Amino acid sequence: AQKITQTQPGMFVQEKEAVTLDCTYDTSDPSYGLFWYKQPSSGEMIFLIYQGSYDQQNATEGRYSLNFQKARKSANLVISASQLGDSAMYFCAMRGGKLIFGQGTELSVKP
Amino acid sequence: DAGVIQSPRHEVTEMGQEVTLRCKPISGHDYLFWYRQTMMRGLELLIYFNNNVPIDDSGMPEDRFSAKMPNASFSTLKIQPSEPRDSAVYFCASRKFSFRDRGLDTQYFGPGTRLTVL
Numbered sequence: 001a002q003k004i005t006q007t008q009p010g011m012f013v014q015e016k017e018a019v020t021l022d023c024t025y026d027t028s029d030p031s032y033g034l035f036w037y038k039q040p041s042s043g044e045m046i047f048l049i050y051q052g053s054y055d056q057q058n059a060t061e062g063r064y065s066l067n068f069q070k071a072r073k074s075a076n077l078v079i080s081a082s083q084l085g086d087s088a089m090y091f092c093a094m095r096g097g098k099l100i101f102g103q104g105t106e107l108s109v110k111p
Numbered sequence: 112d113a114g115v116i117q118s119p120r121h122e123v124t125e126m127g128q129e130v131t132l133r134c135k136p137i138s139g140h141d142y143l144f145w146y147r148q149t150m151m152r153g154l155e156l157l158i159y160f161n162n163n164v165p166i167d168d169s170g171m172p173e174d175r176f177s178a179k180m181p182n183a184s185f186s187t188l189k190i191q192p193s194e195p196r197d198s199a200v201y202f203c204a205s206r207k208f209s210f211r212d213r214g215l216d217t218q219y220f221g222p223g224t225r226l227t228v229l
Contacts, residue, residue, distance in 0.1 A: 035218075
């Protein structure tokens, strides 16, 4: 069975600092994809970054990077230079067929 | 591209009424997904279509829920009769499958429909 776990229900970070949001997964499928989505208070789901299970390098998209540790089955999201607009819910998701989501982490950026 | 379009954005109805949620996927996408989000259960996949054909509806909670995709540019999710516990945000998402570039194999979400059943 596939499973996604986000153990941090909420986190605080000071503006301009980096923050890491944890995500661990479990699957027996050798081919899978890992995603991070951002959900601001307005409610929409915004795709941030993708990592394929066979990708050799960690994915990066601007201030977002994915720390992919395959042996540990973790896919942590790193946001560098946090901005006030980064305050939102962040969801980790895994696709090995269907897309399944973690419970989310609420990030609050303090000025 | 306009992105995934959902309507209505908000719906308030009374228990027992029929509710129809609508979705227009991104043009050219061949997969369409319906999700439900609640505080208690998080994001749940209800059903998804590939080339307008329902592939997996195991997430549909009850027979009161039904979904259709009559063509590549339109899908509906219907609840009949609605109940207060159906109150949630319903998201539609679409994606285009690509062997070559898996970065394209990303689901893009619509803005959601916030449903309140009184």
